Amino acid sequence: MSSLIKHKKVELTELFYDLVYVYAISQTTALIHHIHHGIVAASSFFYFFIGLVILINSWMVQTVYTNRFGKNSIRNIVFMFIQMVFLLMSSKAISGDWSENFAHFILPFSGISFTLLIQYIMEYQASQESYKKDMIRPYFYILSIRGLSLAVSAFLPFYLGLTVAALGVVLTWLLPGLFTHSQKRIVQEEETGINFPHLAERLSLLVIITFGEMIIGIADYFSVESLSWASLLIFIIVTNLFMVYIAEIDHMLDENQPGATGNGMIYSHYPIFIGLSFVTVSLSFLGNHEANNYFAFSLFYLGAFLFTAGVLLHKPYNKESHRFPTALIFYQLSSISML
Incomplete structure (x- = not known):
């Protein structure tokens, strides 16, 4: 347990996969770009x-699978490409009228959920070790519930379908946390856990690409007409x-x-992702005379608060010398909320 973890390489195919997700995140963020009477409607938020949680949760489940079981094999690459096709199809309907484009x-x-489920089933059947099967089994419930709830919701009237989808998404969003105790038991007994350096790198790369989308969003401020202090x-x-x-990620985190x-x-x-989306949208509103x-x-400030809270929540994973006192964390969050 005290030995150093060998860093699993992040493959270029994984980065290609991430690019499609960042595009989908930007499309989802477009839902809160529309102003009505100076503000964004509560329904748009x-x-x-719902859209962002579905997106990130799908990416997280695939990333955990790749982290623990995935190899840069033709089979896994094909599965990722299939998911990318589904994601591109969905992305084109995200920013439209949900009452018409919801299905x-x-x-x-x-389809992405069931594709992930097939991957886990194939890995379960190929695994000889019982602890691997125990680690995989919770994802059968998570992905089956999510896949079925989303499929059923597509054929219901819009508001009923949206409710079913929301309940299914929130439930399967929380389920991994509920299985944490059993996962920790397996890790402690078998001395195997997630490859933390690989997970940290995948998450940080996705966040950095998201920052790239933010840069694109503020580029209009640097045109000849808009350039100012x-x-x-x-x-x-x-x-x-x-x-x-x-x-936090590059210097304070203990990998x-x-x-x-x-x-x-x-x-x-x-x-962090929700906060970055809010900051991106709010910065675009500052140059819009129609926005309040x-x-x-x-x-x-809400986006900055959420982003900072997400970064500070990494405290348990920090090096011993870089773990902030709880009082300092509350002070930092309080000072943002009072600005």
Whole structure:
């Protein structure tokens, strides 16, 4: 348990897979780009939340599979390409009218869930060790519930279907956390856990590519017509957020976590992605005369709060010398919320 973890290489095919997910995240963020009477409607935030949780959860389950069992084999690459096709199909329906495009958005995600389920079933049948089978079995429930709930919701009236999909997504979003105790038991008994350096690198690369989408979003401030001191301040905001994340992941994180399930790090990235989306949208609103400035600033600070909270939630995984006192964490979050 005290030996160093061998870093599993992140393959280029995994990075290619991540690019499609970042495109889908940007399409989902477009749901909260539409202003009505100076603000974004509450329903748009709800659609955004459901869409983003489905996206990130699908990516997380595939990443955990690749981390623990995946090899850069033709079979796994083909499965990733199939999921990418489903994702592109869904992405084109995300930013449209959900009451009309809901089935086109949700059915491909049902396909992704069942594709992931097939991968886990094949790995389960090929595994000889009982502990591997015990680690895989919870994903049968998670992916079956999600796949079925999303498939059924596509054929129901819009609001009923949306409710069924939301319940299925939230349930399967929480299930990995409920299985954490049994997963830790397996890890402790068999001295095998998730390859933490690989997980940290995959998550950080996805976040960095998401920052790239933010850079694209603020590029309009640097046109000849819009260039001003505000352009520089906005760029400083983005780079500061980036450096906060890099300081945590690249310098403070202890990658040697032989007994970790990785669930805590996975869950902490949900507020990071949501926060980055809010910051991206709010910065675009600052140059929009139709947007309410109070709403834009409130959205910005909420995004900064969520992003900072997600970064600070990595405390249990930090090096001993870099674990902040709890009082300092509360002070940091409180100072953001009071700005």
